Amino acid sequence: MAISEARPWRTFLLGLLLFWAVDTAIFGSGWYGPHQSPILKTGDFWFTMTDVQQRPADPARDVLVLGHSRMGEGFSFAQVQAEHLGGGLHFVSAIMPGSDFKWWYFQLRALDPAGNRYRAVVIPVNGYLARPDASSMKVAADKGVGPALRPFLALRDWPAFIASFDTPGERASALAVLLFPGHSLGVDAVSWLRSPGGRRAEIASRLALGLKARHEYQGYGAEDLSGLRFDYASCAVSAWPAQFDLFRQKDSQKYLCRPADPAGETRMAEAYNRYWLQRIADLYRGTHTRVIVVPVPAYGVAMAGVDPIAGAPDIRTGLADAPQSPLLFLPEAPFAALARRANFYDLVHMNRRGRTLFTRALAGAVAQALPGTTPPPPAAPPRPAP
Amino acid sequence: MGFTDFGFWLALLPVVALFHALPGRWRPAWLLAASLAYFTIESGAYVLLLLASVGWVWAAGHRIARAETDRARLIWLWAGLVPAAGVLVLFKLGDAMPGIAAPLGISYYTFRLIAYLVEVYWDERQLAPGWLDFAAYVSFGPHMVSGPIQRPGDFLPQLAALRHRLDPARIEGGLQMLLNGLMLKLIIGDRLAPLVNMVDGAPAAYARPAVWLAAVAHLPYLYADFAGYTLIALGLGALFGIAGPPNFNAPFAATNVAEYWRRWHMSLTGWLTDYVFMPLRMATRHWGRAGLVLSIFVNMVLVGLWHRISGTYLVFGLVQGAYVAVYTLWLAPRGGPARGTGQPLVALAKAVCVFVLMDAALIVWFAPALPSAATEARMVLGLLPPGPRLFEELPEGADIKAACIALVLAIYIGAGAPGMAAIRARLGRHVPGWAWVALKLLLISLLGQDNGGAFIYGHF
Numbered sequence: 001m002a003i004s005e006a007r008p009w010r011t012f013l014l015g016l017l018l019f020w021a022v023d024t025a026i027f028g029s030g031w032y033g034p035h036q037s038p039i040l041k042t043g044d045f046w047f048t049m050t051d052v053q054q055r056p057a058d059p060a061r062d063v064l065v066l067g068h069s070r071m072g073e074g075f076s077f078a079q080v081q082a083e084h085l086g087g088g089l090h091f092v093s094a095i096m097p098g099s100d101f102k103w104w105y106f107q108l109r110a111l112d113p114a115g116n117r118y119r120a121v122v123i124p125v126n127g128y129l130a131r132p133d134a135s136s137m138k139v140a141a142d143k144g145v146g147p148a149l150r151p152f153l154a155l156r157d158w159p160a161f162i163a164s165f166d167t168p169g170e171r172a173s174a175l176a177v178l179l180f181p182g183h184s185l186g187v188d189a190v191s192w193l194r195s196p197g198g199r200r201a202e203i204a205s206r207l208a209l210g211l212k213a214r215h216e217y218q219g220y221g222a223e224d225l226s227g228l229r230f231d232y233a234s235c236a237v238s239a240w241p242a243q244f245d246l247f248r249q250k251d252s253q254k255y256l257c258r259p260a261d262p263a264g265e266t267r268m269a270e271a272y273n274r275y276w277l278q279r280i281a282d283l284y285r286g287t288h289t290r291v292i293v294v295p296v297p298a299y300g301v302a303m304a305g306v307d308p309i310a311g312a313p314d315i316r317t318g319l320a321d322a323p324q325s326p327l328l329f330l331p332e333a334p335f336a337a338l339a340r341r342a343n344f345y346d347l348v349h350m351n352r353r354g355r356t357l358f359t360r361a362l363a364g365a366v367a368q369a370l371p372g373t374t375p376p377p378p379a380a381p382p383r384p385a386p
Numbered sequence: 387m388g389f390t391d392f393g394f395w396l397a398l399l400p401v402v403a404l405f406h407a408l409p410g411r412w413r414p415a416w417l418l419a420a421s422l423a424y425f426t427i428e429s430g431a432y433v434l435l436l437l438a439s440v441g442w443v444w445a446a447g448h449r450i451a452r453a454e455t456d457r458a459r460l461i462w463l464w465a466g467l468v469p470a471a472g473v474l475v476l477f478k479l480g481d482a483m484p485g486i487a488a489p490l491g492i493s494y495y496t497f498r499l500i501a502y503l504v505e506v507y508w509d510e511r512q513l514a515p516g517w518l519d520f521a522a523y524v525s526f527g528p529h530m531v532s533g534p535i536q537r538p539g540d541f542l543p544q545l546a547a548l549r550h551r552l553d554p555a556r557i558e559g560g561l562q563m564l565l566n567g568l569m570l571k572l573i574i575g576d577r578l579a580p581l582v583n584m585v586d587g588a589p590a591a592y593a594r595p596a597v598w599l600a601a602v603a604h605l606p607y608l609y610a611d612f613a614g615y616t617l618i619a620l621g622l623g624a625l626f627g628i629a630g631p632p633n634f635n636a637p638f639a640a641t642n643v644a645e646y647w648r649r650w651h652m653s654l655t656g657w658l659t660d661y662v663f664m665p666l667r668m669a670t671r672h673w674g675r676a677g678l679v680l681s682i683f684v685n686m687v688l689v690g691l692w693h694r695i696s697g698t699y700l701v702f703g704l705v706q707g708a709y710v711a712v713y714t715l716w717l718a719p720r721g722g723p724a725r726g727t728g729q730p731l732v733a734l735a736k737a738v739c740v741f742v743l744m745d746a747a748l749i750v751w752f753a754p755a756l757p758s759a760a761t762e763a764r765m766v767l768g769l770l771p772p773g774p775r776l777f778e779e780l781p782e783g784a785d786i787k788a789a790c791i792a793l794v795l796a797i798y799i800g801a802g803a804p805g806m807a808a809i810r811a812r813l814g815r816h817v818p819g820w821a822w823v824a825l826k827l828l829l830i831s832l833l834g835q836d837n838g839g840a841f842i843y844g845h846f
Contacts, residue, residue: 008558015823022828040782172393186832187783 020180027182027189033151036188037199038206038213043188045096045148049110051211052094057117059288061090063366064111065122066104068141069097070296073349074358077215085360087367089119093214096148100141101276102164103149108283110152115287120328120370122362123280123291125273126298128316128332129308134268136254136305142170146177147184220345222352225300228341230256235304244346252347258304266312273315277327281319284326292369294362295332297354300344330365387427388844389531389618390572402625410549414522417545417626421527425490432489439470440521443499444514450503451510459507466503470496478695491530493692493846497657498524502538504661512539519545528622532615532843534633534653541628548627558819560624565826567617570799571841572834575610577792578603579835580784581777586752589762591773597765603789604748605741606796608842609637612651613800615841631656636802641736642717643709646744647689654692658685675715682714683707693751693846698759702751709743737801784835 026032033050036043052064063086065075072095080086094107104123112118126133142165153161158178165171177184192199206213227241235257240249259265277293284291293316299306316329338361343354350358387394401420408416426433446466453459474496480486502520505512514520523541585592585600592600616633623630631653640646647655663685670677683704690703749766753759764770777786798804 006554008554008561011558011819012561012823014820016827018820018824019827019831022824023831169387169391169393172391172396175396176392180831182828183831183834186834189832191782 023180023182027185030151032185034203035192036185037191038202040188041098041144042147042185046151047206048094048096048214049107049152052092052111055092055211058090059116060119061088062118063089063091063120063122064118065091065093065095066107067095067124068099070298070348071095071124072097072217073219074296074355075362076219076355076359079356079359080363085363089367089370093211095214098140098143100137101273101280102141103145105276105279106149106153106157106161108280109157115284115289118289120290120292120366122294122366124294124296125315127295128314128329129312130266130270130273130315131306131308132259132262132265132269133306134265134272135259138272146174147181150177150181219355220349220351223345224351225341225344228301232302232304248346255299255303255305255347262309266309270313270315274319277315277319281325281327285324287326289326290328290370291326292328292330292366294330295335297335297339297343297350297358298348299339300341300347303347328369330369334361334365388841389615405626406552413548414518414545418518418522418525421522421525421530424527425525425530428490435473435489436495436525439473439499440524442466443470443503444517444520447503447506447513450506451513463503463507467500470499491532494530494533494535495524497535500661501657505538514538514542515546526623526628528619528626529630531619532841532846534616534619534631535657536630536653540631544628552627556624556627556629560621563617563621563624565823565830567614567621568830569826570610570617571614572830574792574796575607575614576835577784577788578607578610578796580780581789582607582752584779586762589765590770592775593772594768596776601749601766602745603793604752605745606793606800608748609800610796611842615843636800638741638797638800639737639802640740641733643713643740643743646740647710655689658688662688678714679711682711686710697756698750698753701756702747705747705750
């Protein structure tokens with residue numbers, strides 16, 4: 001029997017429509033969110049964001065802390081409470097390892113759509129001078145951003161989210177994640193089906209902790225970078241500290257050597273940082289919320305791959321003194337002083353000592369920056385490295 | 387932008403839609419334009435090299451057809467062949483040099499160019515009806531990346547027919563092939579990839595079970611990846627009304643090595659048989675067995691070196707030459723491998739032997755260099771002490787259980803999926819076509835792995 005030219009397409013489009021409906025009903029409707037594994041990145045982000053969203057707002061005292069793993073390892077919420085460092089402020093963590101400005105912008109769109117929930121928002125920058133590390137930072141930050149943010153993006157944010165990627169291929173992939181969210185959750189879903197009991201236990205444990213899961217995080221231990229031996233010029237490492245396993249050694253290589261085009265990388269980093277800082281500032285322009293930018297101690301040692309090149313631009317230029325700008329840039333010196341081998345567990349994350357010092361420095365600086373709070377006693381100066 | 391990128395499919399939509407909306411006489415031109423655009427996106431200025439090759443071979447073909455003497459025909463044949471094959475050899479040699487990337491699908495379009503010249507040399511009626519049809523044949527986008535290698539006599543009449551009608555049944559089959567190919571590649575092949583790549587990267591670091599499993603997985607992984615690609619390419623071709631030649635026919639069901647090569651990468655082995663082995667065999671027929679052995683070895687070494695001119699592929703070709711020569715000269719005449727193949731258990735045992743032989747040869751095929759291949763072979767044979775690592779580094783979703791399931795599925799499908807046709811026919815009566823489409827898309831979405839979308843044969 002002869003078939004019409006339209007039949008195969010009709011069959012295919014009907015199938016595609018059915019697939020899309022099922023995929024959206026399960027993964028795009030919000031139903032799947034609370035069933036994700038809180039151990040995996042996407043699920044961890046979902047539970048953290050949901051906890052922060054559901055927390056009753058206190059616009060006079062809540063300070064939302066965003067950031068990447070450097071902030072996660074460097075800032076101790078438990079220490080703030082134990083040492084009464086906040087001057088009456090409540091620090092709330094929405095930190096996500098591997099995140100960057102793009103994440104934080106869309107996190108704020110979801111957590112504080114009206115711009116009135118927080119007294120201040122703290123975001124980190126890896127120093128005020130642009131560094132020649134744009135490509136590696138971007139690759140790391142774009143990994144998993146779509147699947148994590150998808151449940152929290154309103155439809156009106158979709159165009160901006162897609163446009164935030166550089167190449168047509170990346171934009172198409174971002175659109176795919178938004179349209180068909182099931183694909184990026186496939187591993188999670190299969191793991192759930194393989195062990196539903198285990199998943200229930202994981203979720204129950206995470207729900208019982210709530211934001212404490214982040215706030216009581218203990219961070220890395222006391223190991224430091226004193227065992228690291230490498231040549232700055234040739235970027236060859238002759239000795240790794242004992243705490244560097246193979247994965248950490250491999251991951252560290254990208255910081256050591258100067259990229260092929262450091263000037264181009266620096267320009268890209270400057271443009272990227274300033275673009276997103278501006279967009280975050282725009283969210284709070286004219287509101288009572290301050291956006292506090294902290295120059296987090298980003299690297300424990302000087303390395304050719306990340307040290308600013310001669311004449312590197314300052315990302316604050318033109319942003320700090322803009323009219324009605326909500327941006328407050330904390331002074332760099334107290335934080336830059338913490339960027340030492342003795343305070344770092346690996347090349348980019350602080351250890352227990354660095355964490356203690358950084359938490360005091362940041363909490364104190366935030367309290368001082370916000371009028372009407374009680375500044376804590378000044379942070380103790382760092383002891384000389386052993 | 388590859389077949390597993392969402393962007394590729396997004397960009398393909400308007401191309402296919404316009405192809406179907408256009409009047410028939412415009413379809414070949416649109417196909418050529420879209421193919422060249424794809425090539426340019428992937429390989430940039432190399433499109434000029436492609437066009438120059440097309441122009442030169444087109445002109446040489448005409449010269450052959452018009453030549454009045456055999457000598458002139460032969461001269462124009464070589465005048466066409468040498469530059470086309472020379473460019474391919476240069477790029478294959480260049481593979482060893484960093485910073486030199488070959489144009490997209492150069493191995494495949496060069497083989498199409500050569501096939502055209504030889505066919506015209508043999509029979510001038512094979513001359514393409516026009517330059518546009520010829521250019522569309524050589525640069526046909528769906529088959530550009532990694533084949534299959536279609537002959538002009540198969541392609542050109544189908545292209546001419548496009549001007550009048552598109553066959554809906556072909557499109558329907560094409561859509562099914564697309565989905566089946568994506569499932570084979572993304573669900574099965576990409577689930578085996580982490581295991582194979584992990585162990586092949588440092589075989590001495592792994593314990594015996596990991597080394598053995600990776601060695602067994604070589605052939606099923608290659609099959610799932612390449613057969614998956616081929617199904618996608620054939621499906622894409624069918625959306626444009628062109629049925630391509632099959633590349634695989636249940637290779638794991640082969641009961642001897644010669645049969646295996648008639649079932650594996652069929653468009654390449656068929657091409658080599660017609661244009662290399664047969665002419666060589668005819669030329670050496672007076673040499674008796676020596677001529678046969680020489681023809682076999684030349685053929686199989688070319689099968690190896692066609693991938694890349696390197697020591698590993700040379701050794702691979704020599705090993706395959708030895709397999710086929712031993713079979714052809716000693717086993718086949720005595721009826722050894724053919725004896726008892728009617729009995730399922732005997733056939734199974736022979737198929738397992740062929741599988742083991744081919745899998746063993748792939749150790750050198752997958753290895754980056756001969757010393758790595760030697761290390762891995764010694765690890766497999768237990769001649770080196772086992773390493774400490776096992777399966778800990780496998781990513782979630784491609785862990786050892788998932789990899790084992792994928793391995794079994796790849797072998798089952800590669801053996802022709804016995805019994806599946808009956809199940810499909812029975813289910814097909816109750817489940818509508820659109821439900822199958824939805825189910826396959828859901829499986830691809832949930833179980834498909836994200837391994838960067840690279841195809842193994844995309845490198846060749």
